[in-house]
Amino acid sequence: MERIICSDNLTALKGLADNSVDLCYIDPPFFTSKTYSVIWGDNSEIRQFDDSFGDKDSGGRMHKDIQKYLDWMEPRLKEIYRVLKPTGSFYLHCDWHADAYLRVMCDGIFEREPNSVIVWKRTNGGKAQAETFAYITDTILYYSKSDTFNFHKQFQQYTEEQLKKFNKKDEKGVYYLRALNARGQQAYEGRKITTYKGCTGMWVNSIETIQELDKEGEIVLGENMIYKKQRPQEGVPIPNIWDDISLVGGNESFGYPTQKPEALLERIIQASSNEGDIVLDAFCGCGTALAVAKRLKRQYIGVDISPTACRLVAWRLNGYLKDKGKEWNEMAYKEFNAASYVEGLPLTPEEIAGLTGFEFQNWITRELGANPGKAGADGGIDGMLNGVPIQVKKYKAGRNDLDSFIGTLVRKNSKEGIFIALDFPTTIPQEIRRLEKENGYKITAWTFKDILDGKAKKHDGLP
Numbered sequence: 001m002e003r004i005i006c007s008d009n010l011t012a013l014k015g016l017a018d019n020s021v022d023l024c025y026i027d028p029p030f031f032t033s034k035t036y037s038v039i040w041g042d043n044s045e046i047r048q049f050d051d052s053f054g055d056k057d058s059g060g061r062m063h064k065d066i067q068k069y070l071d072w073m074e075p076r077l078k079e080i081y082r083v084l085k086p087t088g089s090f091y092l093h094c095d096w097h098a099d100a101y102l103r104v105m106c107d108g109i110f111e112r113e114p115n116s117v118i119v120w121k122r123t124n125g126g127k128a129q130a131e132t133f134a135y136i137t138d139t140i141l142y143y144s145k146s147d148t149f150n151f152h153k154q155f156q157q158y159t160e161e162q163l164k165k166f167n168k169k170d171e172k173g174v175y176y177l178r179a180l181n182a183r184g185q186q187a188y189e190g191r192k193i194t195t196y197k198g199c200t201g202m203w204v205n206s207i208e209t210i211q212e213l214d215k216e217g218e219i220v221l222g223e224n225m226i227y228k229k230q231r232p233q234e235g236v237p238i239p240n241i242w243d244d245i246s247l248v249g250g251n252e253s254f255g256y257p258t259q260k261p262e263a264l265l266e267r268i269i270q271a272s273s274n275e276g277d278i279v280l281d282a283f284c285g286c287g288t289a290l291a292v293a294k295r296l297k298r299q300y301i302g303v304d305i306s307p308t309a310c311r312l313v314a315w316r317l318n319g320y321l322k323d324k325g326k327e328w329n330e331m332a333y334k335e336f337n338a339a340s341y342v343e344g345l346p347l348t349p350e351e352i353a354g355l356t357g358f359e360f361q362n363w364i365t366r367e368l369g370a371n372p373g374k375a376g377a378d379g380g381i382d383g384m385l386n387g388v389p390i391q392v393k394k395y396k397a398g399r400n401d402l403d404s405f406i407g408t409l410v411r412k413n414s415k416e417g418i419f420i421a422l423d424f425p426t427t428i429p430q431e432i433r434r435l436e437k438e439n440g441y442k443i444t445a446w447t448f449k450d451i452l453d454g455k456a457k458k459h460d461g462l463p
């Protein structure tokens with residue numbers, strides 16, 4: 001299964017079967033009250049998402065409302081719980097803005113161990129302008145649906161310093177002696193005092209295990225102390241603080257705001273899934289989790305509400321070729337047919353008219369190669385194409401709209417204009433001919449359908 005779904009994830013999640021997903025990772029808005037925006041490539045595509053939960057006052061100032069955010073998250077978390085298999089795991093990426101609230105909420109929904117908190121130290125230096133201790137960590141809440149869950153221990157490579165610890169050697173290789181007495185927290189975990197070959201203490205292993213190890217020559221007895229020959233494993237087992245993964249940089253960047261590093265997703269996917277398993281990312285952004293899932297031979301389902309994000313995911317998973325370089329990839333991205341990979345991408349004139357803000361702007365930019373500025377905003381000029389003013393109406397525009405566009409052209413001192421609308425009445429070509437004949441205006445009128453059919457691109461003198 002390889003699915004990319006362009007939709008609100010609450011709707012998409014409701015369409016997934018109970019107990020069908022092995023691993024879900026999500027990286028939702030963090031309740032930061034920011035809009036994350038990047039303008040990418042020579043086609044000026046805007047890659048953006050909004051993280052504002054609250055109400056604006058009459059002066060337009062946003063007042064954050066954590067309850068609004070939690071009310072929005074809760075049904076999504078419940079759906080994720082429902083779609084996870086009983087052996088499934090869930091990772092929720094967040095940060096200090098809402099991690100405490102989300103943890104309480106998830107504790108209530110998931111109920112089961114492990115409910116661990118992973119701290120990802122994403123950078124080393126704090127910001128010089130920070131007014132207090134700078135935040136350099138994100139939080140990843142980790143849950144399983146039941147007590148029987150998939151987990152493969154992950155290891156970090158030993159450092160030179162750590163390897164020096166293995167200072168003894170026998171015929172099996174190097175080791176150091178690790179005392180098996182319970183210390184600190186281990187002493188409070190219900191262990192009993194037991195005796196083995198004259199050594200009495202509270203041991204971290206059972207007497208049966210110690211006996212087994214002894215038979216294999218892995219135990220050394222000291223003065224009332226049992227030692228185990230600790231041999232190097234594949235590396236150091238990774239604890240819950242991850243400080244060895246840096247932020248996305250250089251070649252890995254797809255220009256998507258808050259894109260996460262592949263190494264982070266690799267650790268999560270390898271720890272909590274097997275080849276062939278289904279990995280779900282319900283806030284997939286530019287598709288990091290899906291790209292890693294695909295590389296590691298997992299199946300995947302990605303959901304994002306943004307058509308721009310979904311196009312990019314489809315491209316990353318099916319079009320992008322790392323060895324071809326940035327320039328080649330940017331060119332090929334423009335021609336890539338994302339619609340054959342994404343479910344729910346807006347494609348009809350009416351669906352296009354439903355796009356808001358930067359999504360609509362990206363559509364115009366992609367289709368016409370124009371840099372439309374604030375396309376979609378009614379009134380005034382919405383952008384320029386080869387020096388010609390454009391105006392866009394997201395409805396069936398009539399003669400009054402055309403007259404008001406002429407008024408705008410007069411103010412802009414332009415005798416040429418491009419008038420784009422969802423549709424026009426049949427009388428518009430006649431009106432345009434009249435304007436040219438009587439006043440010398442050269443107006444080009446395109447419906448959204450003309451643009452979708454590629455007719456607009458073929459127009460004289462335009463790309």
Ligand SMILES: C[S@@+](CC[C@H](N)C(=O)[O-])C[C@H]1O[C@@H](n2cnc3c(N)ncnc32)[C@H](O)[C@@H]1O
Pocket residue numbers: 007008009010027028029048049256257258259260261282283284285286287288289303304305306309
């Ligand atoms: C922090 S970004 C995810 C980045 C991603 N982990 C990556 O590496 O690219 C959050 C994403 O959630 C998406 N999003 C926000 N609300 C959504 C909703 N209701 N349904 C689906 N996606 C949503 C946004 O469009 C944005 O792409």
